[in-house]
Amino acid sequence: LKVVLGDIGVSVVTAENGRVALDRLASQDFDIVFMDVQMPEMDGYTAARLMREKNYSLPIIAMTADAMVGAEQKCLDAGYSEYMAKPIDIDLLVNRLAEHLSGEPVAETEAATLSPITADQAPALDALPDEPDKIVSSLPMTNPKFRNIVEKFVTRLGDQLAAIDSAWNQRDYTELKRLGHWLKGSAGSVGFTQFVEPARAFEQFAIDKADAHIPDAIQKLHSIYSRIDVEPEQKAQPVLEIVKPLKGYVIPEKLTSRYLETKPKLRPIIGKFISQLSARCDVVEAAVTIKDFHEIEKFGYWLKASGGSAGFSAFTEPARDLENYAKEKQLDSIKHAVGVIRLLNSRIVTTDVE
Template sequence: TNLLGNAIKFTDRGSVRILLHLEHGGGAPLYRIDVIDSGIGIAADKLGSIFEAFVQADTSVTRRFGGTGLGLSISRRFARALGGDIVVSSVPGQGSTFAIGVACGPLDGVAMLNPGQVLEAETARLAATEQAHWQFPAGQRVLVVDDGPENRELIRLVLEECGVAVDQAENGKVGMDMALAGDHGIVLMDMQMPVMDGYMATRLLRSQGYARPILALTAHAMKGFEQQVAEAGCSGYLTKPVDIDRLLAAVADALGGRLASNADRAAATPQAAPVAAPTPIPTPALALAPAPALVPAPGPAPHAALPPLVSRLANRPRLHSSIRKFTSRLASQLDAMDTAWQAGDLAELAALAHWLKGAAGTVGYDAFTEPSAELEEHIAEADSAAITASLQALRGLQARIVEPESPADQLNDIKAST
């Protein structure tokens, strides 16, 4: 994901491709993944240093795009720990190719899939998943404690769709009082909130004998976080942006819910037939040719050619109201971020960046997550140029947002077509 994220970040126009295949060389076979972009490229004299920690190919790139220079270093360490490596070739102004090789071990008797089988099986799996739904015992209640109205609203809609009642609190103090007074099967507790944060609220609840599960919600699941929430008394945690499937599974585990699926469709999901041995795929060794030249396409400036941003939840009509509430609020929040920056209020700016990182991803606009996290880093470092560039980048993302249609818009479309 780091290599793919970099490719997208540094490619204003053209394409980013991922190629996956099995490479047979003189030694053990390798899984090979090529990430190929038509972006800004890397100068030849910089290729040897980009895998060093805290090093980027160009300081102007850091100012424009942000980042810490750790991603490639960590990615190469992972690849080498798995018995492989990462190599790169690049032509400035034309693009880069990063190739990952990972040792896959003995393959005798391992089933091999062709692309058609994979597509057919995945299509059937997705169709079965769409028909699956969670069932919960009657009368269950959940308490959601989060200062982000988008998070609370989305979780409420998802759980109520499964027949679970939801109560909401906007900070830890209100949440603690509601938990002690109510009968909730589980509490979903954000860790960073005003008035009283989730750590303090959880500690106070446990000190008063509260024994129900408390699940932490956080956008900062860094090293040591799991121990911190466990010491506070949390039963577990979920990261933000909230993944709906993981959320439902965690709540179901606490409330005794189960996943009811279409058994016939699941049974019909095609299975890959085993083969005696893999067929060798003729591929070049893990030494790459330079990326091919890209012929610039005619048209407007590169930023105008960027694709629209559509929420990944756009295919769930019940969640459209939450998506539209976020997009309506986004403009004022970005204005507030600009105001905080102009006033030199870094604490307020950091709080708004943290809100955006969680809220945007929760409603399916994942493109905001990494830039918002990088903005938080730049604020912590007091990097003025990078902060300004990040704020401009967020405005650029906002301009590309496409909202799901409201019922009134859909009705107007129907009338216009008749």
């Protein structure tokens, strides 16, 4: 997360555990705290409670891979302000920062130069190739800042896998658990969700000291790593197949953010959303091709939240429908909803975004 936050212009100070975080707060001023709930020496729950007892009123955002019922309330009871489930969605993270910080968000260079997208430039739903052997980040790799984040992660991941091999040779189960927990939370945050479930299983094997399963789990992680492609081929973009809007959807001739004039500080966020939407549409279309309903549902959830946050309420209903269709695995309805979202995307007017 330090790389992600640093690349959007946020000054970051890190702490390796809750006790160090308390020391940092005592020695300098901060605007916001992002804190894992699982840390050595002093966990996040204890640290958050002590921060509140010391009358620190700044936002404290929990980060946890625990998605069980009651996890959020446990964080709130401890003193956290909010809860974010791992893998961390970068767009939601940026939106949270925009809400909490009084400073103006750092503008993306790309956001200032975006040109309107026309319908004949968007790709067809069924024309994307299926390349299951390659793994690419779901972040928009055409954006240099996101490419830098992904490349740094891939480099670090290679080092961490070597550390996993070393820890296994030494039967250091504590270190294996720590590395598995790191991978479980970090990989999805940079667009590699393929690691999340294998890393979760690996972490549990380390906790259980399940020697019979750990070698295969490590091999699985190495196998996924070997399939990463940080420079996917640029495919030709076929013409969009226009779909008839579903009943009840509003498809305006031109689509602009309602915040452009009323909330000028959000313009960089609007530009980021527009920039990422096209790239994420490409990802979800590929997911439709291989019937990856989890990825489709994740896209619907992201768009439902991020579209409204960026002032594009027209996306909310089709995004919500898409999320539900993915849960029910209704492929025809999914294709229709994705087509509607593509059509809405093609009508976004971006020339006023700064």
